[in-house]
Amino acid sequence: MKIGVLALQGDVREHIQSLSDCGVDARAVKTKSEIEEISALVIPGGESTTIAKLARSFDLFDLIQSRIKSGMPTYGSCAGMILLSDNVKDAIEGQETFGGIDMVVRRNAFGRQVDSFETDLKFKGITDPAIRAVFIRAPWVESVGSSVEVLAEVIDESGTKHPVAVRSGNLLATSFHPELTGDNRVHKFFVENICRQLASSKG
Numbered sequence: 001m002k003i004g005v006l007a008l009q010g011d012v013r014e015h016i017q018s019l020s021d022c023g024v025d026a027r028a029v030k031t032k033s034e035i036e037e038i039s040a041l042v043i044p045g046g047e048s049t050t051i052a053k054l055a056r057s058f059d060l061f062d063l064i065q066s067r068i069k070s071g072m073p074t075y076g077s078c079a080g081m082i083l084l085s086d087n088v089k090d091a092i093e094g095q096e097t098f099g100g101i102d103m104v105v106r107r108n109a110f111g112r113q114v115d116s117f118e119t120d121l122k123f124k125g126i127t128d129p130a131i132r133a134v135f136i137r138a139p140w141v142e143s144v145g146s147s148v149e150v151l152a153e154v155i156d157e158s159g160t161k162h163p164v165a166v167r168s169g170n171l172l173a174t175s176f177h178p179e180l181t182g183d184n185r186v187h188k189f190f191v192e193n194i195c196r197q198l199a200s201s202k203g
């Protein structure tokens with residue numbers, strides 16, 4: 001199975017490493033023909049506004065959006081989560097997303113004082129030990145539609161819960177960066193529970 005990591009901007013190499021550790025053929029993709037060849041996609045962390053603009057400039061935006069719409073398994077971390085969201089709060093003027101997940105995310109939601117932090121998270125479908133989650137100017141999810149399953153949450157100082165990992169059909173998104181910790185269980189979850197299950201259901 002060929003899984004592409006969208007290589008316009010962001011931490012592409014780390015995702016390729018995590019996917020390779022799961023035993024799949026992982027490669028950087030940045031042209032139309034490369035994107036047509038893959039059976040699943042990872043959108044890395046980086047800057048969602050830049051990735052969207054570059055996807056437009058290189059004429060990849062519509063292709064990626066239509067492949068996502070037609071069911072290509074796709075995982076987005078951090079900026080990648082924003083790009084998979086149907087609605088974005090604190091977006092820049094005219095910011096576009098590929099969309100696909102019926103949710104509202106807030107960019108840079110954790111505020112300036114806590115630009116970056118780490119915590120241990122319970123992740124539905126991944127057993128102990130907890131996932132060490134690294135957040136870097138991360139979004140959180142403000143609300144989800146009925147088709148979206150929440151897999152992990154954080155609780156803020158006021159006691160409010162915010163989803164930080166979600167799944168909707170073949171789409172997976174996390175606010176945090178599992179590609180930076182050397183623990184490949186989130187990538188394995190994507191490969192085993194989404195990419196391989198889809199491949200086997202197609203026969």
Ligand code: GLN
Nearest residue numbers: 045046047048078079137
């Ligand atoms: N704040 C970035 C954005 O809006 C995301 C940061 C990240 O991917 N680490 O795209």
